[in-house]
Amino acid sequence: MKRPIEEHAARFDEVAGEYDDTQNQTDEYRACVSLVVDYADPGPEDVVLDLGCGTGAIGLALADRAKRVVGRDISEGMMERAREKAAQRGLDNVEFGEGSFRDPNVDGSVDVVVSNFAMHHLGDEEKREAIDVVAGLGPRRFVLGDVMLFGEADPESPLYSPEVDDPATVGVLADALTDAGFALTAVEMVHEQFGVLVAERATGTGDSTGDGR
Numbered sequence: 477m478k479r480p481i482e483e484h485a486a487r488f489d490e491v492a493g494e495y496d497d498t499q500n501q502t503d504e505y506r507a508c509v510s511l512v513v514d515y516a517d518p519g520p521e522d523v524v525l526d527l528g529c530g531t532g533a534i535g536l537a538l539a540d541r542a543k544r545v546v547g548r549d550i551s552e553g554m555m556e557r558a559r560e561k562a563a564q565r566g567l568d569n570v571e572f573g574e575g576s577f578r579d580p581n582v583d584g585s586v587d588v589v590v591s592n593f594a595m596h597h598l599g600d601e602e603k604r605e606a607i608d609v610v611a612g613l614g615p616r617r618f619v620l621g622d623v624m625l626f627g628e629a630d631p632e633s634p635l636y637s638p639e640v641d642d643p644a645t646v647g648v649l650a651d652a653l654t655d656a657g658f659a660l661t662a663v664e665m666v667h668e669q670f671g672v673l674v675a676e677r678a679t680g681t682g683d684s685t686g687d688g689r
């Protein structure tokens with residue numbers, strides 16, 4: 477991580493009020509949101525965990541289809557906005573609270589995990605740890621939309637902020653997901669620097685170790 481977690485939280489607290497209107501509102505971001513929502517595809521009995529939920533772009537869009545949505549983030553400002561939106565939409569099956577990739581702070585089982593445009597704040601080794609943590613929660617599906625590099629990073633025109641963001645190559649993410657016991661079932665390139673990965677496990681294996689035990 478190029479900046480301490482507290483600094484990321486403060487940075488997002490500061491922009492929370494304008495995030496939905498001005499921050500990140502690129503075609504690539506919108507395409508990732510749409511793909512993550514489509515691939516998450518929860519059923520009516522599913523609990524969905526949205527990690528790095530921000531103002532709730534993904535979690536709120538899935539609430540109608542899921543039994544329950546749990547949003548976790550390190551920025552209270554971003555989650556306050558998510559809670560307001562949930563109230564405006566009359567959603568009573570969503571909950572937003574403090575949690576990180578390292579410690580999602582979730583009780584009970586989780587069926588589908590989603591994360592959009594959040595994991596790229598972590599360094600590669602931390603991303604690997606985060607993916608292991610997700611696998612340990614035992615979901616049957618993990619949908620990851622993010623800044624990720626399909627080719628060489630272009631230092632002349634990065635579509636992210638290299639001083640705070642630390643995107644991985646798709647290869648690093650794919651290896652981490654398969655090492656954690658997931659099968660990669662879809663790879664969507666939205667742009668050479670943005671994409672969505674879909675990782676699945678057989679339902680009910682109880683294999684939280686990712687090595688078949």
Ligand SMILES: C[S@@+](CC[C@H](N)C(=O)[O-])C[C@H]1O[C@@H](n2cnc3c(N)ncnc32)[C@H](O)[C@@H]1O
Nearest residue numbers: 488528529530533549550551554576577592594
């Ligand atoms: C660019 S926003 C994306 C928010 C939302 N997922 C979306 O698609 O609009 C990134 C979010 O990740 C959160 N975040 C950054 N590092 C995190 C970490 N280590 N654990 C949990 N959330 C984190 C930030 O607070 C911020 O709300």
